Amino acid sequence: xxxxxxxxxxxxxxxxxxxxxxxxxxxxxxxxxxxxxxxxxxxxxxxxxxxxxxxxxxxxxxxxxxxxxxxxxxxxxxxxxxxxxxxxxxxxxxxxxxxxxxxxxxxxxxxxxxxxxxxxxxxxxxxxxxxxxxxxxxxxxxxxxxxxxxxxxxxxxxxxxxxxxxxxxxxxxxxxxxxxxxxxxxxxxxxxxxxxxxxxxxxxxxxxxxxxxxxxxxx
Amino acid sequence: xxxxxxxxxxxxxxxxxxxxxxxxxxxxxxxxxxxxxxxxxxxxxxxxxxxxxxxxxxxxxxxxxxxxxxxxxxxxxxxxxxxxxxxxxxxxxxxxxxxxxxxxxxxxxxxxxxxxxxxxxxxxxxxxxxxxxxxxxxxxxxxxxxxxxxxxxxxxxxxxxxxxxxxxxxxxxxxxxxxxxxxxxxxxxxxxxxxxxxxxxxxxxxxxxxxxxxxxxxxxxxxxxxxxxxxxxxxxxxxxxxxxxxxxxxxxxxxxxxxxxxxxxxxxxxxxxxxxxxxxxxxxxxxxxxxxxxxxxxxxxxxxxxxxxxxxxxxxxxxxxxxxxxxxxxxxxxxxxxxxxxxxxxxxxxxxxxxxxxxxxxxxxxxxxxxxxxxxxxxxxxxxxxxxxxxxxxxxxxxxxxxxxxxxxxxxxxxxxxxxxxxxxxxxxxxxxxxxxxxxxx
Numbered sequence: 001x002x003x004x005x006x007x008x009x010x011x012x013x014x015x016x017x018x019x020x021x022x023x024x025x026x027x028x029x030x031x032x033x034x035x036x037x038x039x040x041x042x043x044x045x046x047x048x049x050x051x052x053x054x055x056x057x058x059x060x061x062x063x064x065x066x067x068x069x070x071x072x073x074x075x076x077x078x079x080x081x082x083x084x085x086x087x088x089x090x091x092x093x094x095x096x097x098x099x100x101x102x103x104x105x106x107x108x109x110x111x112x113x114x115x116x117x118x119x120x121x122x123x124x125x126x127x128x129x130x131x132x133x134x135x136x137x138x139x140x141x142x143x144x145x146x147x148x149x150x151x152x153x154x155x156x157x158x159x160x161x162x163x164x165x166x167x168x169x170x171x172x173x174x175x176x177x178x179x180x181x182x183x184x185x186x187x188x189x190x191x192x193x194x195x196x197x198x199x200x201x202x203x204x205x206x207x208x209x210x211x212x213x214x215x216x217x218x219x
Numbered sequence: 220x221x222x223x224x225x226x227x228x229x230x231x232x233x234x235x236x237x238x239x240x241x242x243x244x245x246x247x248x249x250x251x252x253x254x255x256x257x258x259x260x261x262x263x264x265x266x267x268x269x270x271x272x273x274x275x276x277x278x279x280x281x282x283x284x285x286x287x288x289x290x291x292x293x294x295x296x297x298x299x300x301x302x303x304x305x306x307x308x309x310x311x312x313x314x315x316x317x318x319x320x321x322x323x324x325x326x327x328x329x330x331x332x333x334x335x336x337x338x339x340x341x342x343x344x345x346x347x348x349x350x351x352x353x354x355x356x357x358x359x360x361x362x363x364x365x366x367x368x369x370x371x372x373x374x375x376x377x378x379x380x381x382x383x384x385x386x387x388x389x390x391x392x393x394x395x396x397x398x399x400x401x402x403x404x405x406x407x408x409x410x411x412x413x414x415x416x417x418x419x420x421x422x423x424x425x426x427x428x429x430x431x432x433x434x435x436x437x438x439x440x441x442x443x444x445x446x447x448x449x450x451x452x453x454x455x456x457x458x459x460x461x462x463x464x465x466x467x468x469x470x471x472x473x474x475x476x477x478x479x480x481x482x483x484x485x486x487x488x489x490x491x492x493x494x495x496x497x498x499x500x501x502x503x504x505x506x507x508x509x510x511x512x513x514x515x516x517x518x519x520x521x522x523x524x525x526x527x528x529x530x531x532x533x534x535x536x537x538x539x540x541x542x543x544x545x546x547x548x549x550x551x552x553x554x555x556x557x558x559x560x561x562x563x564x565x566x567x568x569x570x571x572x573x574x575x576x577x578x579x580x581x582x583x584x585x586x587x588x589x590x591x592x593x594x595x596x597x598x599x600x601x602x603x604x605x606x607x608x609x610x611x612x613x614x615x616x617x618x619x620x621x622x623x624x625x626x627x628x629x630x631x632x633x634x635x636x637x638x639x640x641x642x643x644x645x646x647x648x649x650x651x652x653x654x655x656x657x658x659x660x661x
């Protein structure tokens with residue numbers, strides 16, 4: 001058990017991070033090269049100002065017409081994404097691990113806040129799953145894999161909460177927590193979780209095309 | 220779910236008979252060619268980015284009008300076409316191709332409203348043009364649309380107008396107009412004129428009075444203008460919508476080359492949306508022009524310039540309550556919504572907005588070649604745009620101004636079907652009727 005733990009918080013961290021980073025970099029290089037070769041529309045019209053403006057506007061809650069039309073979805077989506085990203089980076093236990101490994105640390109979230117935020121992530125996922133089941137147009141285009149991705153994202157947060165409250169066996173739970181964290185990181189480049197990277201890429205193109213060529217805003 | 224998401228098969232020989240010639244090998248090779256060679260980065264990015272959230276659904280007038288049937292959600296259309304083609308690596312049945320063609324040609328107007336709804340900006344219209352491209356290469360296209368495309372190939376205009384008929388029509392309109400405006404000319408092939416005026420073929424074919432009106436506006440504004448006497452006068456482009464990119468390129472080259480031959484400073488286009496799309500968006504880029512190789516402006520811009528420069532002046536005004544419909548190609552294509560309103564307001568003091576409007580306006584449901592798919596598919600689009608009828612009705616307006624031919628076709632049909640009792644006008648109709656006409660005979 002102990003050696004498994006050491007492996008998961010040691011070499012495996014490198015493996016996951018490398019797969020994540022190189023997976024995304026590889027995807028970026030693959031797509032940009034392909035665009036340069038066969039899709040000249042993309043780079044010929046790319047303009048930094050419009051690209052950044054498009055990304056920026058779509059990162060502001062209620063800044064776009066469709067966000068205002070779907071207020072519940074907007075609130076849930078923003079709360080979900082913010083918590084999803086902040087908790088793993090600023091959770092106390094995580095920062096301690098970084099400090100042990102690299103010798104430096106940074107600001108941490110109060111533990112209660114981290115727990116509440118993890119619940120927000122889980123709540124968000126339940127909402128997304130329910131929406132996919134209840135809303136006919138979402139159900140129509142949802143595939144079983146889409147639910148699987150939601151589960152993959154939920155596991156690290158769920159096991160994190162269970163480990164924190166020491167529900168079930170702590171040792172097992174922490175191993176599951178770390179395993180599921182790795183699984184999520186590795187899944188990002190290979191599933192639609194890669195919208196982490198593709199969101200700014202797609203928006204950069206669409207923003208440039210709409211604002212730059214079509215003379216009209218894209219939100 | 221599946222029963223809710225089915226749609227009626229519309230009989231169309233262009234689809235039903237054409238698929239009989241298909242072989243599995245040909246289908247596979249064609250799909251792979253288009254997906255892997257002709258289109259790549261944007262297609263891949265859009266398909267990989269989509270998280271299947273269906274937030275695009277309410278953008279689509281078909282979805283809203285067909286009681287939220289998920290088949291008509293933009294993402295639903297992609298699911299039933301490209302997702303499956305990509306998943307099966309091109310190994311799909313001929314019946315699948317037939318259904319994909321019905322979706323891409325007759326259940327999507329390529330209006331790009333859904334781009335404004337998608338958090339990632341996924342351009343479903345672009346994805347549907349890829350499906351159309353595949354269907355075109357397979358020879359599976361709606362019969363009526365293909366006929367207009369054939370006309371383009373044979374005559375360089377959309378309506379089988381013969382060269383002598385074209386010139387005859389212009390001279391006929393000139394003669395008619397000279398009764399009202401004694402000094403008026405429709406200068407044919409005048410080299411070195413400032414402006415080449417190009418129109419779509421339905422104008423000489425069915426709506427010759429629009430050429431009369433335009434000539435009167437040019438005459439009153441004192442413009443130095445000309446219309447070409449050779450093919451290249453028609454700026455329309457159904458080949459763009461059928462997926463025949465090669466023919467689209469030839470058409471646009473002819474149009475640009477004609478302007479070059481006449482050594483004009485700019486081209487002014489009539490009130491047509493899709494023709495405008497083909498010069499600033501699709502055709503020019505197919506030909507490798509980053510932008511338009513010769514300045515081209517839409518009639519909305521031209522009228523606005525004339526008004527601002529005082530070259531035409533308001534004589535009288537429209538008394539009735541008016542509303543302004545934004546055509547997708549002039550709004551989501553070129554951001555001309557404020558210019559259009561500026562012209563409309565000058566003549567129509569009683570204006571009311573329809574909601575949503577400007578870049579978020581609902582489509583007319585005729586564009587994208589859908590109305591050109593002809594009578595078999597008419598009711599698909601009329602029932603598919605109930606939402607537009609409701610939007611128009613809610614304004615209480617008596618006059619709808621729509622500066623686009625396709626929009627006129629589509630709106631006319633819904634105004635009639637939903638008994639809206641509204642009058643449909645071009646900006647040119649209003650200007651012609653209400654401008655000061657010092658050049659007119661007493």
